[in-house]
Amino acid sequence: MFEHEYLGYLFESYVVQLDANGRLTFKHQNISSKNAEEFSAGLNEVDFKLIHLTDSIQQDAILKKFYNKKVTPAEFFLKVYNKDKGDALLQEAIGDYIEHRKAEILELLHDKMVFEMGNDGEPTWKRIHLAPEKASVLFHFMRNEDNTHYFPTIKYQGEKVEFQYKNAIIICNSPAWLLVGDKVYSFKKDVDGNxxxxxxxxxxxxxxxxxxxxxxxxxxxxxxxxxxxxxxxxQIFAEDYEPKPVITFTELATAGKSLNLFNAGSGDVEVQEAEDCKIVFNLAFQYGNFTFNSDVNGSNYVKMEKTKDSYVFHKVKRSMEWEKSILVELRDLGLELKNGKLMLERFEAFSWMNRYRDELVARNFVVRQNVKDNKKYFVGETSINLEVKENNDWFDIHVSVKFGDFEIPFLKLRNYILKKKKEFVLPNGEIAVIPEEWFTQYAELFAFMEDPNDENDLKLKKHHLALVQELHSGNLAKVTISQKLEKLKEFEEIEDHPIPSGFLGELRPYQKAGYNWMQFLYKYKFGGCLADDMGLGKTVQTLAFLQSLKESGATSATLLIMPTSLLYNWEMEARKFTPSLRILNYTGTGRDKNVEQFESYDLILSSYGTVRIDIEHLKNYYFNYIILDESQAIKNPDSNIAKAVRDLKSSHRLILTGTPIENSTMDLWSQISFANPGLLGSQSFFRNEFLNPIEKKRDDGKIKRLYSIIKPFILRRQKSQVAKDLPEKIENVKFSRMTASQEAEYEKVKSSYRNMILESIEEKGVGNSQFLLLQGLTKLRQLANHPLMVDENYDGDSGKMEDVLYMLENAISKNHKILIFSQFVKHLSILRNYLDEKKVTYAYLDGSTKDRKAQVDYFQDNEEVRVFLISLKAGGVGLNLTAADYVFILDPWWNPAIEAQAVDRAYRIGQKNKVFTYKFISQNTVEEKILNLQKNKLKLAEELITTEESFVKNLSREDIQSIFD
Structure with a gap:
């Protein structure tokens, strides 16, 4: 140990040579980390640590650590430690650093040889010894009439240590190490040297x-x-109390957000909620009338009380181990406090308090709000009791909602839940935060309930049976329903119904099951969606059901609405299988618009266009059933046709479609909400609760939830499941290489659009670059087919067209009949020119074709007609083309389900031959990349009987870049 002029008492390490008798000599050498290894034989791990620590407090080390300028030690200390102009903050930092390390050194010196250095630099001038035990300090205060005397006494091993006027030295201040004579003392309770x-x-x-x-x-x-x-x-009184944990919460609102109450206009006072309001929890411990923050250390607390002529000090002993156990308990309950505090989102904070309120009370916690907060929150018991009882045509709902002693009208709470408003003002002015789980557990119930006449008339339609059963199984409601209604849960339990005698046909087993399902929905007045694969006989199942309605005495007519292209097919099928049905074709310019005539018919066939035009007449008739075929026609709920069919009146509703979702989950809402109004809530509710989480967040939980709601009302069978008697279908993808001239055209356009699109995304974002993106993708897809589609002066060839013609000629030569689909009429025109040149007979159908039936019959019945060119959009549905056994898809469609529908024109009931399908893809083009993205992109769950989301809408910037790379 030696004294530095500016840095105080420091330590150095030395090696000292021994004489023949083992005594220390004057030969010595300083040891540092640089040369310590030379003496490693005589050093242990603690020695090396001591050497490292003593190195760190030498003046050169201090200069290097705290002063990065080149300067001599003398200059540094004269400048920094100058009494008048010195750097006080730097001195303090250096002092703290050295004190900390000296304390470490002193703790390690107990079994070491420690000396005080002589003035001549002799390291072994005077040996000093570290007391093995800690000494105690007692501070004395003697108050008399004039003043107070204050002094300490030190005791070591029960004996008083005389240290005053003994040239004692404070070696280290924090904590104190005191050198008296040749003995160094440390102290209990870490007394400060000062x-x-x-x-x-x-x-x-x-x-x-x-x-x-x-x-x-x-x-x-x-x-x-x-x-x-x-x-x-x-006087000093030592006081002991039974402690109690206290959790205080306070609201921390973001600046600029108003937290005042205002009149909402409905007569009820609502809370203007700060969206990002946070709640801060603070833990304290209450001992009698004294409260300590949990982040304040110290096993004792003292409060001074001034009396008339003296002072009284109350010394409260804290139970530090118990306080630590409280922190552990809270951590186990999910409240991880740091320095006695934690900040949570308001919703999360109150959910935590609601969840653990009973447990906190049982553990003797006090939970209260900071009295200084502007808003006073309710922190009492919150409960909701729900009972559901089956009535004739609906469920009656009985609800009791309580916040402490206040019972809240259910209708008021319902509006808060639906609007996702979290704060509710109680009659006493306190603000209750609605429990988070209520928003998930009861949101659908609140959304699906009928708008009531009064708060005691709460109803839920019976098609919400699945929701009611889930409330029951989750112990969220007391439910009373009949045994027969339980049968709707399992399709297998639906009873069998005889086929009507007037039905002239046979139903396959799965078709009979579909017929029974329709009967079951009819019995309970539910709407339904028959969503069987194309070609599985939705028409024949429906006709059998309509015949049964006639034979059971139905008096009102059924309105069956469809695309115009299907009218002929429905009329022919009805006359074939149900000849006793009285049928009116309500289309054409010369139609009689008097709805009274419907009384003379069983089945009214009409088109979507006709219904849209005649809605003012048609809505005056009360139909027995309204049936929509290819119901995706009303997938846009805001379209005129969707609004028109919703205005029609009927006892029952049924929809038929092979693709209830073509582009968006909203397609499903529009159709299901027609079949079962209210089943999926309002359009805005559905968008927030299902569409956005499913399409934007890929929320599998929401997919399953939606499926569970619609499951009883949708019947979906795939060919692979039910049509075992269909011949095999073999699907192929044919990859074609572009020709040199085609590739040159493609790369030129790709490079141009790539730059434009990426610049647009950079400036406007992906969402505002949709039009340009679609434009570029469309042009590239056309070039991948044949550059003639883009440039009528192009005189080169196309690799894909060469492959198509080769395979077409081969199929024709072997007497196959081929359907050729393209979404581009220009593509069909190129092929059409080739067939005309080769004098190949073919049928043709696109959106401009007037007589669709003639073209279908021409292909189906004429053995000489081997090829049918069909526009994908115009001929993807409603055609029965079982004469074909080959299907060519010339270009991939965004939605694979549309392609599947096209293939199903040939692969359907009645097909006797094996069906081969070929999808033609140009390699290293946007077509191939689209296929890969379709595979990699998450789709809505197959259980949701879906096809695919809108492809382009969900492309990310990275997806787009990969397409154009």
């Missing part, structure tokens, strides 16, 4: 009476809290 330093050469300190108040409050009070104090002339 509390001993004034008394090294002074008996006591005198505090004048006029300074007493401040001195006792600022100095004596904290001293009593930490150390042992002997008092004379005033």
């Amino acid at each position: 509390k001993l330093k004034p008394f090294l050469n002074k008996k006591f300190i005198v505090v004048p009476r006029k300074m007493e108040d401040t001195y006792y409050e600022k100095f004596v009070t904290p001293l009593i809290a930490t150390f042992d104090v002997h008092a004379k002339g005033f």
Whole structure:
């Protein structure tokens, strides 16, 4: 140990040579980390640590760490430690650094040889010894009429240590290490050296009476809290209490957000909620009338009380182990406090308090709000009791909602839940935060309920049976329903119904099951969606059901609405299988618009266009059933036709479609909401609860939830499941290489659009670049087919067209009949020119074809007609083309389900031959990349009987870049 002029007492490490008798000599050498390895034989792990620590407090090390300028030690200390101009903050930082390391060094020196260095630099001048045990300090205060005397006494092993006027040295301040004679003392309770330093050469300190108040409050009070104090002339009471944990929460609102109450206009006071309001939890411990924050250390707390002529100090002992256990308990309950505090989102904070309220009370916690908060929150017991009872045509709902002693009208709470408003003002002005789980557990119930006449008339339609059963199984409601209604849960339990005698045909087993399902929905007045694969006989199942309605005495007519192209097919099928049905074809310019004539018919066939035009007449008739075929026609709920069919009146509704979802989940809402109004809630509710989470967040939980709601009302069978008697279908993808001239055209356009699209995305974002993206993709797809589709002056060839013609000629030569689909009429025109040139007979159908039936019959019945060119959009549905056994898809469609529908023109009931399908894809083009993206992109769950989301809408910037790379 030696004393540095500026840095105080420091330590250095030395190696000292021994003489023949083992005594220390004057030969020595300084040891540092640089040369310590040379003496490793005589050093242990603690020695190496000591050497490292002593190195770190030498003046050169201090300069290097705290002063990055080149300067000599003398210049540094003269500048930094100058009394008048020195850097006080830097001195303090250096002092703290050295004190910390000295304390570490001293703790490691107990079994080492420690010396005080002589003035001549001799390291072994005077040996000093570290006391093996800690000494104790007792602080004395003697108050008399004029002043207070203050002094400490030190005891070691029960004996008083005389340290005053003994040239004692404070080696280290924090904590204190005191050298008296040749012995170094450390102290219990980590006494600060500054509390001993004034008394090294002074008996006591005198505090004048006029300074007493401040001195006792600022100095004596904290001293009593930490150390042992002997008092004379005033009292110290040691007090012991049973502690209690206190959780205080306070609202921390973002600046600029108003938290005032305002009148919402409905007569009810609502809360203007700060969207990003947070709640801060603070943990404290209450001992009697004293409260301590959990982040304040110290096993004792002292409060000074001034009496008439003296002072009383209350010293409260804290149970630190118990306090630590409380922190662990809260952590186990999900409240991870740091420094006694935690900040949570408001919703999350109140959900936590609601969830663990009973447990906190049982553990003797006090939970309260900061009294200084502007808003007063309710923190009492919250409950909701729900009972559901089956009535004739609906479920009656009985609800009791309580916040403490207040029972809240259910209708008021319902609006809050639906609007996702979290705060509700109670009659006493307190604000109740609606439990988070209510928004998930009851949101659908609140959304699906009928708008009531009064708060005691709450109803839910029976088609919400699945929701009611889930409330029951989740112990969220008491439910009373009939046994027969339970049968709707399992399709297998639906009873069998005889085929009507007037039905002239046979139903396959799965078709009979579909017929029974329709009967079951009819019995319970539910709407339904028959969503069987194309070609599985939705028409024949429906006709059998309509015949049964006639034979059971139905008096009102059924309106069956469809695309115009299907009218002929429905009329022919009805006359074939149900000849006793009285049928009216309500289309054409010369139709009689008098709806009274419907009384003379069983089945009215009409088109979507006709219904849209005649809605003002048609809505005056009350139909028995309204049936929509190819119901995706109303997939846009805001379209005129969707609005028109919703205005029609009927006892029952049924929809038929092979693709209830073509582009968006909203397609499903529009169709299901027609069949079962209210089943999926309002359009805005559905968008927020299902469409956005499913399409934007890929939320599998929401997909399953939606499926569970619609499951009883949708019947979906795939060919692979039910049509075992269909011949095999073999699907192929044919990859074609572009020709050199075609590839040159393609790369030129791709490069141009790539730059434009990426620049647009950079400036406007992906969402605002949709039009340009679609334009570029469409042009590239056309070039991948044949550049003639883009440039009528192109005189080169196309690799895909060469492959198509080769395979077409081969198929024709082997007497196959081929359907050729393209979404581009220009593509069909190129092929058409080839067939005309080769004098190949073919049928043709696109959107401009007037007589679709003639073209279908021409292909089906004429053995000479081997090829049918069909526009994908115009001929993807409603055609029965079982004469074909080959299907060519010339270009991939965004939605694979549309392609599947095209293939199903040939692969359907009645097909006797194996069906081969070929999809033609140009390699290294946007077509191939679209296929890969379709595979990699998450689709809506297959269980949701879906096809695919809107492809382009969900492309990311990275997806787009990969397409154009």
